[in-house]
Amino acid sequence: MKKIIHIDMDCFFAAVEMRDFPEYRDKPLAVGGASERRGVISTCNYEARRFGVRSAMATAYAMRLCPDLILVPGRMEVYKQVSQQIRAIFDRYSDLIEPLSLDEAYLDVSDCQLHQGSATLIAEAIRADILAETGLTASAGVAPVKFLAKVASDLNKPNGQYVITPAAVAGFVSGLSLGKIPGVGKVTQEKLKTLGLETCAQVQACSPAMLAQHFGKFGAVLWERAHGRDERGISPHRERKSVGVETTLAKDIHSEADCLQVMASLIPELNRRIGRSGSARRIHKLVVKLKFSDFRQTTIEQRADEPSVKLYQALLSQALTRAEGRGIRLVGIAVGLSASEACSERLTQLDLAL
Structure with a gap:
């Protein structure tokens, strides 16, 4: 375990x-x-x-x-420096570390012999080290699977920790709100409610086929999580899934011409980030993101092997059909990267002309 x-x-x-x-x-x-x-x-x-x-x-x-x-x-820059201090503390306890952001990470301490091999005591020691060396507090969740560790870390905030032992998993998940499961956002949660599903216990009573019918591939994930299962291991070297850039506008814009002008201003920065990434993975899609004046947002994407200004323009036009009279407060563009296929060339950059 x-x-x-x-x-x-x-x-x-x-x-x-x-x-x-x-x-x-x-x-x-x-x-x-x-x-x-x-x-x-x-x-x-x-x-x-x-x-x-x-x-x-x-x-x-x-x-x-x-x-x-x-x-x-x-x-x-200061936050990054502190994050590096914290990462150095993690390194004392495990080689299997999966950073999620500057301020959170998973650690697999299954093979750690410190503190009698107790994950509870190791988590306490890590939090104590962070406080002593950075002056900051951290919360921790301890569990036999990733998603439950993440759920647990939020239960005794701030400056606390929560432990879910293997024997306690079944009882814990039975009463767990589905909204607490990572990946279940507001839209999915509302859809689940319309089906009369609000807790993991209720999902346990459903058939996997029914969940797949309503939620596609995520239905299988939901079924597993509702039973306290998560086969994912720690990924120390997480591959980035995309390279992108976006900007929040000082004032709402409404026309396609204005959006194109903003997009043109983003392309040099996208090129800079593509060049800086030095990725050896292939582009497999292009993405356009818009956020409207009511803070709702939409993304349009299409499979592509290389960046294309014309395709970005077409995706923007599609996204604008969803505005329904609302102003645009944010414009973003990105390239999605292949998860596994490798190539010897660096990512292709965009022609700056728009």
Whole structure:
């Protein structure tokens, strides 16, 4: 039986700011873009969350919820440096580490002999090391499978941990809300509710065929998760799935011509990121993303072997048919990368002409 730990830093960006600037402590604080520039909240501390402020929320709305909110622009280089410190701590306990972002990661400690081989004690030691060496708190989830470790790490936040032993898995998942399962977003959760499915126990009573009928391949994943199963191992070297760039606009735009102009401005940066990635995997699709004035978003993608300005234009036209009179507040373009097929050439870049 595997021993998986999911470590999740507590309000990471905001915590670094409070550590470095004590005057921010005990006050509602958020890291994000300015409201007058259509910014969004990257993260916020727990004082701000009491007012309803959340990550990915429009800064202007966050300021209405919490007029005394302190907003800072963020210092990504500092956050990266701290993340490297934390990663060095992980390395002491396991070679099997799967970073998910700067502030969270999975560790497989099945073969770790430290602390009598107890995953519970190892998680406690990691959190203590992080606090001692960075001044920041982390929460942890411990479980025999990945998705349950992630679910568990959120149960005793901040600065806590939750352990799901192998013997406790069945009882834990039976009462687990389906919305807690990674991959079940708001749309999927609403669809599940229309089918009378809100807990894992209810999914356990369904047939895999019925789930596949309504959710396709994800139906099989849902069935497995509802039974507490997750065969995925730790992937120390996660391949990036895409290279992309997007921009939030200062003012909504409405015409296709304006969107094309924004797209043209993104192409040099996309080329720069493609060149920097140095990926030896093939492009297998192109993607256009739009976010509308009501914050709903849509993506259009199509299989392709190389970047094509004309195809991006066609995808943009398709995406705009979904605007239904709404303004456009964000435009993004990306290339999707093959998961396995390798080639000897670097990724092809776009002709800058549009």
